[in-house]
Amino acid sequence: MILLDSRDRRPIYEQIIDKLSDLMMRGILTKDSPLPSVRSLAADLSINPNTVQRAYMELERSGYIYSIKAKGSFVADITPLKEKEEDRLYEEMRTLAERAAGLGIPKEDFLEKAGRCYDETEKKGERV
Amino acid sequence: MILLDSRDRRPIYEQIIDKLSDLMMRGILTKDSPLPSVRSLAADLSINPNTVQRAYMELERSGYIYSIKAKGSFVADITPLKEKEEDRLYEEMRTLAERAAGLGIPKEDFLEKAGRCYDETEKKGERV
Amino acid sequence: MILLDSRDRRPIYEQIIDKLSDLMMRGILTKDSPLPSVRSLAADLSINPNTVQRAYMELERSGYIYSIKAKGSFVADITPLKEKEEDRLYEEMRTLAERAAGLGIPKEDFLEKAGRCYDETEKKGERV
Amino acid sequence: MILLDSRDRRPIYEQIIDKLSDLMMRGILTKDSPLPSVRSLAADLSINPNTVQRAYMELERSGYIYSIKAKGSFVADITPLKEKEEDRLYEEMRTLAERAAGLGIPKEDFLEKAGRCYDETEKKGERV
DNA sequence: GTGGTCTAGACCACA
């Protein structure tokens, strides 16, 4: 399901949080679908179950997942989280557009570059 | 030429730097065109010449203007500064596109939003 | 701590910058040790605090010192500045050696002169 | 005798001056030895005789060579020029030593580096 | 006239 990057300097639990929340944000993990159990994910990644437990705990606190005792962890309804993130993103887009206009970059160039940046991302995504 | 905002909490000299560098970045003040003299700008803004002097000093240090003693201050060739700013901007565009793709926002929506943000900026610019 | 030279035609703030940066380059003022406060140094040198402020401002910009509001100014970690200066010095040494070789000065003479120059410096340093 | 570097951006006559004065400074061209005639050097380098003429004119003005009508150009007694150049060189060595001492570079390191710079020059000279 | 340096002295936020 997910892969750890040993060159990544961040703590492992943070990498897990990022990878899982990304899968949920992308809609690959959908609402109410079950996450792997703490023990099985720990075994898959060859890490300590406590590390997975910590990642799950923080994901629950942030509203990404919910846990039911003796049943497991499941993807929560993350539409509010998605909307917040989208708002933040468009807010930054706005300041970017302002700076671009300030630099005298015409609209066509701005959009052309935006498109190219998006395409680059897709290629990158395929590799992952 | 420029207006100060009394509600702005930043130091006056910083406001002057921002306004003038913006005019140069936008191409409104072009290469080698003369800036108002330290004294005349101070009189226009009803502030102390020392404050203008400080702004000009820092603008010169950053490469925006050049000053010739007993002649005045002039807009420098800011193409390298513009290029640096463009690079920074596109770098941020790239991370933005990545996050958008991560959120499952399709390319059309991303570009549509980028275009709308750019248009909003233009209206804002007209008011200034 | 430092002395001003009234015969020196350079601006006072520049003299202060030179003297202090020299003390730091020599390792006499070490990392994180406090500099005299703007007001106390101004009083010591019988000059205006603004002049000291300007010197400190430029020293901070160049990476020699860091200032904490309401606490004081302190010597920064200047190892990168030292390395840059050493690189510049050895670069000039190289062109000097080339010119010496071009003049037919043998290596022994070149080194003998280098040593004598270094010794003269030491005597000068003792007087300071 | 000498080679021009087409990548060198300086005017050709300046390159000729540099090469010839260098040969004289190095003692490869000795006092009273004849220089190639303007026409023959121009032919050798496939350039216009006027260009060589200009180089010789300036070399004579600087005291490097003397010309006798209908006989040719000859290397002058350049000991005074050598001495001046040596003085300049040692003057710069002195300021270099001061800066090195200021940086806390010990005498051994300074001399070691001076020696290495000299050696590098020799290798470079061999290639020329 | 111009930019640049400096003094004298005020006020601010902060520790």
Added chain:
DNA sequence: GTGGTCTAGACCACA
């Protein structure tokens, strides 16, 4: 107390 900002006003060298 500290650094930082700002005003008012002086003087300098230079074109």
